[in-house]
Amino acid sequence: MKIGTIKRPNETQKKLRWGYRAAYDIKKHYPIYLMILPALVYFIIFHYFPMYGAQIAFRKYTIGDGIWTSEWVGLKNFTTFFKSYYFERLIRNTVLLNVYDILFGFPAPIIFALLIYELRNKVFKKTVQTITYIPHFISLIVICGMIIDFTSPQGMINKIIGFFGIGPIQFLAYPEYFRPIYVASNIWQETGWNSIIYLAALTNISPELYEAAKIDGAGRLRQAVSITLPGIAPTIIIMLILRMGRMMDVGYEKILLLYNPSIYETADVISTFVYRKGLLEANFSYSTAVEFFNSLINFVILVAVNKISRKVSETSLW
């Protein structure tokens, strides 16, 4: 390594070993690396250390044990989970909540955006938008506090249906009401906000298309079907693909706030189960295994969805 004899850095650099090039690069750009360093250190500590620590899923870890010194048990924690009564229930609940949420929650903002788009009165249009965005800004704790109160025997919903002689029903005590409550409250909170992206896509449709259609004698409905919908179809497809990528992800914070043992049958999902088993019952290895399994499935779905997305729309996450 005759570093001292470098005369034409560009040519000689290539011949230097990787390590030397790296050292040279870091030395040359050290202020920039210094800017990146804090964030990099953060990611290594708070993301990669836990990933490394996730190996306790394959061990029998107890408090006082080190990660390395605890006994290696292989896939035992995983097989225990697969064979347990909970496995099927947790998967079913996680998938079903997502399916219902997509089935009802996904079309809502699209329809809503189309209706807003058809409004002629500008002031009313702005009012509808501003007001329907509001619920998005209410914190989850308050939303759940409201849901719990409204569905209680003395709550708003029972006061209204009681007027017609029904009830009172303690909605959050029966498993069959949980999914509707979860999905409906999501729709109430997010439809307005989620319509923003579609409204933006709508404003990008060229006005000339409508003019031409009008000359051809197309009516309002015909215009909506032949111009408006195709115009936002790419956005719809991308949003749907992105949503499908979160199939095994569920709003567990909301569930954690709403559920109780009497409705675990429909409300308990993987993340809430991990929280109970892991942090409340200190079953560290077992719950880490359950969570690891969930992350793995999530990862596989994301990769698959990304592949599909690249084929269908030439857009992808990475």
Added chain:
Amino acid sequence: MNTRVRASGGRLFDISNTIFLSLIILITLYPIYYVLVASISDPVSMMKHTGMLFWPKGFSLESYKHVFAYPMIPVGYTNTLFYVFVGTAVNVLLTTLAAYGLSRKNLMFSGYIMMIITFTMFFRGGLIPTYLLVERMGMVDNRWILIIWKAVQPWNLIIMRTGFAAIPDSLIESARIDGASHFKVLWKIAVPVSKAIIAVMILFYGVYHWNAWFYSMVFLRTRVLYPLQLVMREILVANDTRYMTESFVSMDDKQTIAATIKYATIIISTVPILCAYPFLQKYFIKGVMIGAIKG
């Protein structure tokens, strides 16, 4: 939009569309209105009332008195302000520095570092390993853990990096030739031209800290450190109003006032956000757009 030509006719559709959307407005606002009206109602008549609620039932600020007298509310508010301001400051500082650094070309490792960062969006160590790490660091029940454990969100970093990368090279290079350091270029050129993105970042991170409760619950033990959301969780979700209803003797009285106390709590904690919202709306919408372009 102005030039869009509408087909003639369809009056019936316009009318029913307007009616339908007015109904949506009512459905959106009614639950919020209900909470507001119920919070200023007289607790006893509120309890007895059935059917739709349109106007306050009687008038009483009794429940607000109890909420304001409850010391955990100001404690929670103060803590939340600390988490929001200090947390967001740390977030935005670290994200800006790293995003600018990673937006520079001809950096040998920027590709690798981006890979390291992006991967964390798709695979996580998980709740338990994170908790065990924090415990080992001795940071459980320390208010700073809520600041540092989410110091940078990878998605925000990517958005910001894209923004910085769009700044013309000539702008930065000419400043560099004039002898400005990288930090000076960032501060004097890159930050001023990226004001909009930084505003969006402040909002994203700020809202995150305002709403955060789950990991606050996981990491904190002492109630004095609780953010407002956790204090509200005790009142609204765990249904724990005993501190505020101590002055009532009978169980019935306690229950009666407890209901309206909850409404008053919701109003007190939500009003600041709803007041700020109209002014910030356009930045939030801009944020949705910036995120969507990248996605």
